[in-house]
Amino acid sequence: MLTETSPSAALSLRGVYVEYAGTPALRGVDFDAPAGALTVVAGPNGAGKSTLLEVLAGTITPRAGIVSLRARSRAFVPQRAVISPALPLTVRDVVTVGAWGRVAAWRRLDRRSREAVDAALDRxxxxxxxxxxxxxxSGGQQQRTLLAQGLARRAQTLLLDEPTTALDADTATRIATAMRVEADRGVAVVCVSHDQGLIDAADVVVSLAAGRVSTAGA
Structure with a gap:
């Protein structure tokens, strides 16, 4: 039986099952991402954390279960850039892609969208x-650029996969601060991380093990 979703959840999963080539990655997962909170998804490698995040982002469709979306918009910040270094894109170009969620792709940005890009670059x-x-x-600069792209989207849900992995302390702190600011302004921030500092700073921690939620709490 499916349980009711939390009334404060921007994104909810109920009974979600995902498999790859017959091998389960998520096994009947229930999950809520509250608005205005930083939720960290933790657990060992292979637990299904990134798969959970991609289901929330809409890039993976589960084989079974229900995905409920109350937030009208989502921004997904991957762990690694999927942008070819051969493409002649500047940092501003990459961040501007985030603002296309506010207007049609390749359309001229309006004033508010340009301001969103400028603010994301500055932050x-x-x-x-x-x-x-x-x-x-550098890797850290690219990660900051990808996060700025997500911020320029000004989405109601911000999803991040290992945003501070292999970064220097200053960059990691800047990224963690940006995540906290977004949560404080009402965004549902969901972050997959092994970073103990982020786990300690989270409002909600959800631990996965072998594709199942093992613990969840404030």
Missing amino acids: LDLTALEREPFGTL
């Missing part, structure tokens, strides 16, 4: 790099 300390080719950036 992640990228303004000085906005004309630099994305492919020439």
Whole structure:
């Protein structure tokens, strides 16, 4: 029997089952992402954390179960850039892609969308790099750029996969601060992470093991 979703949840999963080539990745998972909270999904490698995040992002359709979306918009920040370094895209170009969620792709941005891009660049300390080719950036700079793209979307749900992995302490702190600011303004922030600092700072921690929720709580 499916349980009722939380009235404060921006995204909810009930009985979600996902498998790859016959091998289960998620086994009947129930999950709520509250609005205005930082939710960290933790657990060992292979537990199904990234699969859970992609179901929330809508990039994976579960074989069974229900995905409920109350938030009208989602922004997904992957762990690694999927942008080819051969493409002549600047940092501003990459961040501007996030604003296309507010207007049609390749359309001229309106004033509010341009302001959203400028604000995202400033918050992640990228303004000085906005004309630099994305492919020439360091890993930390690329991760900040991808997060700025998500912020420029100004979505009601922000989903991040291991956003602070292998980053220096200053960059990790800046990213964690941006996530907290988004949660405080009412966004449902969901982050997959092994980072103990992020886990300690979370409002809600959900632990996965072998494709199942093992613990969940404030």
